[in-house]
Amino acid sequence: MPRVYVSSVIHAPAASVWARIRDFNALPEWTPFVAESRIEQGLPSDKIGCIRNFTLKDGGRIREQLLGLSDYDLNCTYAILESPMGVENYIAKLSLTPITDGNRTFAEWQADFDCPPDRERALIEQIGTHVFQNAFNALKSAFGGR
């Protein structure tokens, strides 16, 4: 099963970063590639099991389901239900850890999924660089980092 792992350092306290990304419906606010998003059936965005239905700026539509959310460990786990990417059994986890030395945040984003072997490299590159790292770059800029 292919795995994507991306990590970065955000120059802000973990509580501040968490406040920005905790809302499962907030992708348009903090990522550069989501145009608009809604939670299906009008559920609260922190209800485990809720589904976010969002449109990418390139027009693609994705449905993802919230599997886990921890305000204690600062992480969020979700699965892809539908997407144009052609992945199966996709489960991702976004987590934050305080860096006590300097009061910064260590951010990690990991995904495991199945796909045809010939698409593995391209998908890892797409998800790792164009989605996860791209989102982290936006987060770093938002908190005044490089």
Add this chain to the structure above:
Amino acid sequence: MTRVVETAIVNVPIDTLWHWLRDFNSHVEWHPAIATSAIEDDAPSDEVGAVRSFSLQDGGRLREQLLQLDDQARELTYCLLDSPLPLYNYVATIRLRPVTDPAHQGGATFWEWRSTFDPPPERRAELSALVAKDIYRAGMRGLETHIRKGAGAAGATLRVARAQGVSQSDRLDTRPDSATPPRTAAAIAAPASAPGSTAGLAPGPAMGSAILIDRHGGPEVLVQRHVSVAPPGPGEVRIRQTYAGVNFIDIYCRTGYFDLVAPPGIPGMEAVGIVESVGPAVSHLAVGDRVGYACAPPGAYVSLRTMDAALVARLPDALPDERAAAGLLKGMTAGFLLHDVHPVRPGEIVVVHAAAGGAGSLLTQWASALGALVIGTVSTRDKAQAAYANGAREVLIGRGHEFLDGVRDLTDGRGADVIYDAIGRDSFSASLDALAIRGHLVSYGQASGDIGPREIGPLASKSITLSRPNYGHYVFDRTTMQRQSGRLFEALAQGHLTIDAPAVFPLEEAGNAHAAIESGRTQGASVLRL
């Protein structure tokens, strides 16, 4: 239950960092609070269950046990067994994660160090702060600095062409492949810098003042010369030496009894000094480190020397230069004789010949500390007091009939369990006679002359074990050097033995130093000031 978590971003690639951290005994090399450390029972330092016994710079002593080591998750867990502080039920975990963000050029690692423990309630805040700052944060900074300092120095000398060295015997032919990390020094080395970018900073050949064996013979064949010393190549360091130990093996080299130094060549097996420059692929030593070594190849009687870094150890602060030069070879010898050749058990009857001499003094002290009953022998009455001071229960003068009768009287006729004999020809037969049934004669020198050919049949009369250990088979690479030196430094820290101030001879009086040792009139060790 109190929890402490300290996390940091360290600007070192994760593989390099993990290489150090997974070695449960490496903390002595990078943690500023730690003075000495050794793994108990000579267990590998990455064996789950291994216990590290260590002392702090302030003298405190601790023991910790490795509970979990995971190369996949890059995580290890350990607990405290003994500590001067009330950190009850202390269990700590170190976890590493890579920082993949390309903004962190050159590699960076997220390092988490966490623990839980039960302190007395009134000391909770104080102890939490101590663990977080003085242990975890200081350790994180210490290892980062240690790696970057070593790697930086390696980068600076990467592109230097090798010049002709002092002598060919000055360098080991084979690169030892040590068994404990950080063993693959090459894996830790800094990435290559741009060609030519740092060549201007690199050291070149330099001059040193040396004592050479001009030809085989008496002390008069030792001559002083200036020699060119090569800059350190890969895996090497160049040391500005302060003192070299004078040992009996140097005399064997000089006379030609041992074929270790081809004239003209430099003798000497041990020295101490300050690291002056560091070659590529050396990560455990940095410029300015106070270090010592005691091993083949000979070549220590010189003020500047290029050495295989794997065989060089950092010295504990509490051990002054001249005492280290006097005691490294003899101390590590005593260490492997008492732990590896014949592991001495409490209550054993141990005979140490020349119990006031260099190695004999240390053997007597250390064997006594291990709980053995030590019978020392000395050649003259005035040395007996020194042997008693070393902890010998009884001291016998001479090695003739008085010796044999003495041992029998003291053991109710049973004889000694083990005899450490570096006298050789004059004591060998008496030593065999003085052993108990299934006794062990450890013949590790021949100060009085070669033992000559012997029949082994008579050994069966008491099922005697005979050992003829060679130092070079106990100290020959980074693992064995770390093990033997670590054990010695640990024993010194615990006060099991002390290394006395040696007789100091100026370099140009090396001949006098040899003559004094050969005459048998020295008490304790001798060193040359370089």
